[in-house]
Amino acid sequence: MAKVSKRYKALTQKVEDRQYSLEEACNTVKELKSAKFDESVEIALNLNVDPRHADQMIRGAVVLPNGTGKTVRVAVFAKGAKIDEAKAAGADIVGSDELAEDIQAGNINFDVLIATPDCMGIVGKVGRILGPKGLMPNPKTGTVTMDVTKAVNDAKGGQVTYRVDKKGNMQAAIGKVSFSAQAIKENAEAFIGAINRAKPSTAKGRYITNAAISLTMSPSVILDNMELLEIR
Numbered sequence: 204m205a206k207v208s209k210r211y212k213a214l215t216q217k218v219e220d221r222q223y224s225l226e227e228a229c230n231t232v233k234e235l236k237s238a239k240f241d242e243s244v245e246i247a248l249n250l251n252v253d254p255r256h257a258d259q260m261i262r263g264a265v266v267l268p269n270g271t272g273k274t275v276r277v278a279v280f281a282k283g284a285k286i287d288e289a290k291a292a293g294a295d296i297v298g299s300d301e302l303a304e305d306i307q308a309g310n311i312n313f314d315v316l317i318a319t320p321d322c323m324g325i326v327g328k329v330g331r332i333l334g335p336k337g338l339m340p341n342p343k344t345g346t347v348t349m350d351v352t353k354a355v356n357d358a359k360g361g362q363v364t365y366r367v368d369k370k371g372n373m374q375a376a377i378g379k380v381s382f383s384a385q386a387i388k389e390n391a392e393a394f395i396g397a398i399n400r401a402k403p404s405t406a407k408g409r410y411i412t413n414a415a416i417s418l419t420m421s422p423s424v425i426l427d428n429m430e431l432l433e434i435r
Contacts, residue, residue, distance in 0.1 A: 210237055215422045222427040225434075228416050229388040235421035236380045241272065242419040244387050246394060247374040249413040251406060254367050258403050261367040264344040265397035269386040270361030272379035277358045278302065278313035280322035280340070285351050289317075292355035303329050311336070315358040317346045337364075361390075365398065371412075373398075380418055391416065395434045 214235050223231060232244060252259040278296035279289040280303075289297045296302065296313055299322055305311075306329040316333065318326050318340040326333070326340060333339040340346040344364045348354050367373045377390040395411075402410050411431050415423035 211420075211422065218422050218424055222425050224427055224430055225388055225391060226384075228424040228426055229384040229391065231424050232387070232416055232418060232421070233380060233384050235418050235424075238418075238420050242380045242421070243272070243376040244378045244380060244382070244390075244416060244418060245374055246377050246391055246416045247372065247414065247423070248395075248398065248411055250367055250371045250373065250398070251408050251410055251412050252367060252371055252403065254369055254371065256405065258405055261373070261398065261401050261403075262341075262343050262365065263397065263401055264346075264357070264362050264364045265393055266357050267361040267363060267377060267390040267393050269378060269382060269390050271363060271376060272382065273314075273376075275315055275358055276313040277315045277317065277355055279351060279355065280316070280318035280326055281351060282319065282321060285319050285349070289351045289355060292352040293359055294351075294355050299325055306332055311338070313338075315346065315362075316340055317348070317351065317354045317358065319349055319351065320347060323347060363394065365394070377416075387416075392434050395431050399432065399435055 214237060217234055236242060250261060252261060254260045276295045279294045280299055281289050281297055282299055286297050303325050316338045330339055345354055345357060363375045365373050365375050375394060377394050378387050411428045414426040414428050414431055417423040
């Protein structure tokens with residue numbers, strides 16, 4: 204059994220063994236800051252879905268109203284006029300075959316990869332490298348698109364992607380502990396609302412079964428999942 208540090212043990216004393224309203228939880232998580240760096244605020248959900256069925260594979264992206272607090276490096280696969288559009292939108296890296304060669308060589312200096320549909324043949328050549336890193340562009344997350352400007356702006360402006368795993372779990376960073384409790388709450392509501400709107404019609408029973416928020420190095424604060432089901 205892993206040894207629990209005095210720091211972590213002290214933090215657990217600040218969290219009651221009960222379900223918190225979202226507002227309470229966002230205030231409480233602010234009090235759990237203990238690291239020397241600006242910890243991420245993370246949300247974890249368990250959904251009553253079976254991802255083995257294609258229509259219950261919950262996947263997508265949402266732009267958080269207050270951003271993520273992270274500096275996001277964006278690369279774009281594009282050709283022709285779309286290259287200039289991507290650069291004008293603020294993309295950090297833009298290219299086609301030469302970008303694929305860089306990725307093949309192990310030079311992955313970006314956090315988000317966007318591609319226009321006509322470049323997906325090139326992207327496919329490095330799919331085995333991108334896939335395991337979660338960097339493969341996908342229409343469901345808005346990263347395969349002709350609207351390069353919007354995609355770059357979304358990625359830079361606080362977009363987070365989500366995907367349920369085979370056990371129905373998903374998690375995402377929805378801000379930093381340096382954010383105000385209200386900003387964290389607004390981001391959490393945007394994320395949860397997107398998940399609720401993605402509920403498949405074939406999902407039966409209570410959709411969100413468990414939920415919690417925490418910091419990078421803190422215990423979890425359990426959320427009232429009945430309240431979360433009302434967020435749209």
